Amino acid sequence: MSILKTGRSSSFVRAGASVALAAAAVGGFATTSHAATTATAQQAVTLSTQTGPQAGGSLTMTIPSTAATKFVSGSFGVQFQNVAATATASATNCATNPVANAAGTAVTVVSTTVRTLSTTKAAFTYPTLVGGTPGPYWLACVYNAAESSGSISSTATVIGRAVYLAAGAPTATLVSPVSGPATGGQTITVTGTNFPTSITAATPLTATLAGVPLTGITPISATKFTAVTPAVPVGAATLQVTTAGGSVTATGLYSFANGLTVSPNTLAQGKTVDVDVTGTGFSTLTFSPTDTAGLTTTGAGATTGTNSAGPHVYLMPSPGTAYAPGAWVANTTNKATSQTSECVSPIVISDSELICTVDTGHTFVATTGNYVWTAANVPTGVYQLTVVDKGNAAGAAQSVFSSGSVFSVSPF
Numbered sequence: 001m002s003i004l005k006t007g008r009s010s011s012f013v014r015a016g017a018s019v020a021l022a023a024a025a026v027g028g029f030a031t032t033s034h035a036a037t038t039a040t041a042q043q044a045v046t047l048s049t050q051t052g053p054q055a056g057g058s059l060t061m062t063i064p065s066t067a068a069t070k071f072v073s074g075s076f077g078v079q080f081q082n083v084a085a086t087a088t089a090s091a092t093n094c095a096t097n098p099v100a101n102a103a104g105t106a107v108t109v110v111s112t113t114v115r116t117l118s119t120t121k122a123a124f125t126y127p128t129l130v131g132g133t134p135g136p137y138w139l140a141c142v143y144n145a146a147e148s149s150g151s152i153s154s155t156a157t158v159i160g161r162a163v164y165l166a167a168g169a170p171t172a173t174l175v176s177p178v179s180g181p182a183t184g185g186q187t188i189t190v191t192g193t194n195f196p197t198s199i200t201a202a203t204p205l206t207a208t209l210a211g212v213p214l215t216g217i218t219p220i221s222a223t224k225f226t227a228v229t230p231a232v233p234v235g236a237a238t239l240q241v242t243t244a245g246g247s248v249t250a251t252g253l254y255s256f257a258n259g260l261t262v263s264p265n266t267l268a269q270g271k272t273v274d275v276d277v278t279g280t281g282f283s284t285l286t287f288s289p290t291d292t293a294g295l296t297t298t299g300a301g302a303t304t305g306t307n308s309a310g311p312h313v314y315l316m317p318s319p320g321t322a323y324a325p326g327a328w329v330a331n332t333t334n335k336a337t338s339q340t341s342e343c344v345s346p347i348v349i350s351d352s353e354l355i356c357t358v359d360t361g362h363t364f365v366a367t368t369g370n371y372v373w374t375a376a377n378v379p380t381g382v383y384q385l386t387v388v389d390k391g392n393a394a395g396a397a398q399s400v401f402s403s404g405s406v407f408s409v410s411p412f
Contacts, residue, residue: 045160051244073116077147078109094141098152111147129166167245168194181259184231210237260405269377283351285311314339316384
């Protein structure tokens, strides 16, 4: 495998596809004519793949056993001739005789790379097919004379032809939006270059984030496609896009956050409701058997329930507000950004699901170094249900485990 660097933190992987092509049956490839004869008068050759990278690669070709002229070692050569994307390529002939080599127009395969496997099958390595004028479509033309000194004798005649699409190496430069929930299901737009405008066997398009395939890939243009993100662990994710032209790997374009979904996500004041919380990573959390009876309402004992160092499900005062105990010390210093209430009695169902009870009939009131669980109703408004990996520890800031989900408290 040969790797060429391209784009930001990316790599172009040259890879051969394994899709067989009967050139006579290739529809949708567009060309102009190279000869006065019709394409059906020239013998069809089957290539091991009908598309591949512009930067060169290896192919096999097979000619029918019924063909009048077959492969004889040292007596045939291959020349790629560029054709336009304006008509069906399968209706276009190779030139009857080899044409002069010209960048982006005609490229001759070096004979030392040609191997005769049988009278009906051969292999060869083609060089760079870039800058096609008028397009990326080429005819692989087989002539009854071998290449010598960079060309094939001008008196050689064509014995077979196939259609080939030389795809440019893809690049990936932007993903929008730049982040989304680790649970997946978010539609993203990937921006780059050399993307196929339709997905076929000849023009494949696949992509992964963090090694997991994107789904619902939909081409928009040669520079954009949309897709749906998978469920993967939290953190920055490497994007890999693969086309007929190769693969590109890009980092720093997208990251997964541990977003939550909560159902139900609204409750009247003074009520309780069991809620279903979905996210990722819950199996790493060990919750204490905290419930309303265990939350002390007065004094220093208030720190033993909701303010324990273990994980908690907190109702934060507003969406986007991150829980931050900061340098909280029991009976001394309050939290930097504290909870308004707590979703108590959490039970982990799986790594992606837990249930707990929201109680809007109680709220926390900060005193010096204490958070008193009072019988006052949670004020009406919009809050954020947040899972934190550690509720507190004297003198140490604890990280926020989740980005949270909106939860509303209504007056009735």
